[in-house]
Amino acid sequence: MTTKKTLTISILSNILLAAGKIITGLIGGSIVLTSDGFHSLADLSTDLICVIAVLFSRKPKDQSHPYGHKRIEDIGSLILGLILLASVVGIIIEAAGKIVNQEHLVIHQNLTIFLLMLFWALITLPLKEYLFRISIKSAELENSISLKANAWHHRSDAMTSLVAAVAISVGFFMPSVKIIIDVIGAVIILIYVGKIGVDFVIHSVNALMDRSPSPEFLNKITSTAKDITEVKSVSKPQVRNLGGEYWIDLKIQLDGDISLNKAHQITHQVREHIMKKMPQVVEVMIHTEPEGQ
Template sequence: MRDSHTDATSLQQDTAHASKVTLVGALFDALLGVVKIITGLLGHSAALIADGVHSLSDLATDVVVLISIRLGGRAPDQNHPFGHRRIETLGTVILGLMLLAIALGLIWQNALFLWQGQDSTVPTWPVLLVAGLSFSIKEGLYWYTIKAAHALHSELLNANAWHSRSDAFSSIVVLLGAGGAMLGVWWLDAVAAVLVAVLIGMISLQLLAGSLAELIDTAIPEQQQQSYRQLIVQTDGIHAINSLRSRTSGGKVLLELKLEVAPRLTASEAHLLGTQVKQQLQQQFPEIGDILVHINSSASEVSSSLQALNIRPALTRAIDQLLHSYQLNSNDVELNLYYQSPIQVDILLNAKAQQALHDVPQQQLEQQLQLLWPIAKTLNIRFYLLKTS
């Protein structure tokens, strides 16, 4: 199992990697945004201007991503024992809202242009050159960023990667729109600008839907849960999965498991089984972050009179009275309880108790205990005595 030091080191490495990828993207976004807008203004292309605004929106979102990664990459502390990964999710929501606002503004502006009618100016050839260059660069950035997103299991980097690809797609739309306008179809450039804006809007809605689902602790898909279940039940000693609850935080899957084991396992052995399950899940599925395991004994019904009743205190007092009559005390026995049907009670005797009770029949001890505590009749009680010769 990974220790806290290893987790902290891994978190720092992931944060540094994600920051580097985002900084590279931010540099290209800044250059492309400025070049596109200037070329669009000089080359009379509304579509390329919209695409330039799109690139500058990429730069703004890169800043959001960097801030979110730095803050979300902090290790857990006293005030945030579950870490800061939800900051990543919040950053994605902000990113989505920014893109949605930009998309609506571009749609409004170019819709008005189409309504007003034909413009006397048409795009010039540098528009096509810059749009083609933009496509090549942004598609390369997409593959560079998506590779890091998959390696780090970061939804925020994944969102930023698709934002880069949307810019690459929009550059193709600019090429078609500006090219069509240059060939005499004047409205194609404005239509291309609207299509770019619609593409930005669709991406923003996808980001918002995924992030808001995470913020309200939506469970992971059932097919993914089934993959986890199949691995868990293959662990020797795990009888059943009573419950599997899931949610996501900052791109990591968080699980809460209730696992059923044999009723007479020691606490340490049951804990070991839980640890094995955690190790296997995290090794097989890197997207899994924290796992909380509850261990249950075999599920079975107990009588209604004893349901939800802790019988140990009363049973201990009755056994103490019984032992006192044989000049023994509670230090001479060990009491093990198994809540099944009926409840099993194992009373283990040390050497002194075994010697004192050597000639006392098992049935006599059970009857004496039942006289002291009548509920003992409903239990399956065993005294572990040395066999008589």
């Protein structure tokens, strides 16, 4: 399935889920289902950001953008995180206002409304698992960090909908605690969605600030370069993460008595070996020095 088709299915699914949950949640007076509906609405924003990010990131590098356009994916992830956090704040303010003013929108005991609310909460589980599976395949084909994040976001949505389903069911069969259970369920969803938003923001800011990858990743670069027997030593690599693609600057030391042509051959061999062993690496710039310097 193409990335375009995957994102189209995801967008249409989230429109349907958001509309169904929000409308039914408001009719049934369920804060937790309404919160879950706004979560689905935020998912729609995620899909739209992914569309923009994938389209722009595919553009080849040019004179103005020598590293290509993959950075747009990090910008997209940052915007996504801020949208999620904004939706959390908005729902908290709305729910708090209802609690303080005791305008709880009484959860109806009508069986039809209960079944509708439960339907919209439960239908999310198989639908989001399907979206996860097709999205993760597209992410692997595109080598896209934003598509991968969106795929795992689909799977995490199942948890929030499960919480909503439990809260709605308990509220219906135990009317005496329906309000507190509804609010607790909404809080759990908001905390979870808020954490996702914070994670997106932190990851995106780190990427935009060119934060160095983990020590394990750097050590793997060094050890891979040393697989080439002519390499005497390797300095600490400098790495840029551009939307899940890595650009590496590396210094290696070679025997000072070899010819320039031989040094060039070894450098090319090191570059090709690193890119073969580490598929996420798209470019390696290598500076050679005589051994001992």
